[in-house]
Amino acid sequence: MKKERGKGILLVATFCSLPILIAQLASGQEPQVKAVSALLGDADLGRILWEKNPGVSCYPASLTKLMTALLVLEHARPDEKVQVPLDIGPVGGSTMGLKPGEEVTLYDLLAGMLLQSANDAAVVAAVAVAGSTRNFIRMMNQRAWTLGMIRTHFRNPHGLHHPHHTTTARDLFRLARQVLSYQEIRELVAARKVTLPATDRSPERILTNRNRLLWLYEGCDGVKTGYTQPAGNCLIASAVRDGWRLIAVVLKSPDHYGDAIRLLNFGFQNFIRIRVAEAGTPVLRIPIPDGDGDGFLTALASEPTEMVISRSDARRIHWGVYPLRLRPPIRHGQIVGFAFVTVPGHTERRIALLAGRSVDLAFQVKLKRFTAISVAAFVFLLLFQCLMRLLIPGLRSQKDKADAKRRGADESWIDG
Secondary structure: OEEOOOOOEEOHHHHOOOOHHHHOOOOOOOOOOOOOEEEEEEOOOOOEEEEEOOOOOEOOHHHHHHHHHHHHHHHOOOOOEEEOOOOOOOOOOOOOOOOOOOEEEHHHHHHHHHHOOOHHHHHHHHHHHHOOHHHHHHHHHHHHHHOOOOOOEOOOOOOOOOOOOEEOHHHHHHHHHHHOOOHHHHHHHHOOEEEEOOOOOOOOEEEEOOOOHHHHOOOEEEEEEEEEOOOEEEEEEEEEEOOEEEEEEEEEEOOHHHHHHHHHHHHHHHEEEEEEEOOOOEEEEEEOOOEOOOOEEEEEEOOOEEEEEEHHHOOOOEEEEEEOOOOOOEOOOOEEEEEEEEOOOOOEEEEEEEEOOOEOEOHHHHHHHHHHHHHHHHHHHHHHHHHHHHHHHHHHHHHHHHHHHHHHHHHHHHHO
16 A cells, blocks of 8 residues: 655544455456446446447347336335226237236336236336326436437337437446345345236236346346347346445446356455545644644545456555645544545545544643734823823824914904
């Protein structure tokens, strides 16, 4: 670990302790991915760990339903009951067998979309949220734009083929990170089976998740499969190990499960997530000129900070600590500097440093300043007094002359 110069004492030992598990480094061999487009990234921080043609436009197929599910949760409650439109008609592709007029909850529709990839559930959910599929598609594209999915164009809520219904692996990674922030979605996409209660027009439904990776890969907990003939096999896969989640996006692959496994293995074997600071961790002792106490201020990390780095870079972490120019008084919690944590050629994290205590002027400095101010005031008063002694006689003489002249003028007027 390296540290960069800065005015103060860097408390490296208490600031960060790297895992000892770095001793055995992975080979770093690139994954052999067959998909047209693919990407592997960290779910929490959003760092891309590996990619292949991530900006190439592809058909998302049923991965589209992740956006549909996201909008349902953002604009309605899962326990809200809705009625299947009487004019729903045949949707095509995979369905959950919804019947016109049937009353279901939005949770039922979410389960149908995310486990069984039900196209009829996506249409009913779209109409329930926006009043029509046209309005809902407008909402989908607006939400895609706010998420930074600038290469995505939705034309329906389910993903059945449309020549202009396209996206990219990079955009889908952004979408996956957002939908996994919802507990309801995390629970559904991780479930192998979900049983839905009977309704007024249908018996109990048992939905089986189509994502085979839930059975094939340790730690896999989602998220969604997709297929149409033009799109090929598509998959967004999520897996968690030791509390760390990776997301793999695979588009148009002849071996989508194999590609996802190779990507996830590559990520877990060659990268690590480390916490470089806890909130409140002492980072730096900064000398404070004229400060009280021992004349030093302990700067604390403002927030917990994590980084995702390759195992081979774990010993190349570079610290830069930059205190601000400070003079008392300083408030407790005030920003007093910044720490930059970098891996050469890779990521950089900035940590604001906060004052661990309030700092006032030292007593000796206060006394010195008080003495200086008192002396200055005394000298000023003395000079002012001297000045008045010089000016007052002259002012009195001028006043006497003016009074005499005025009396003389008055007497002349009376005699006249």
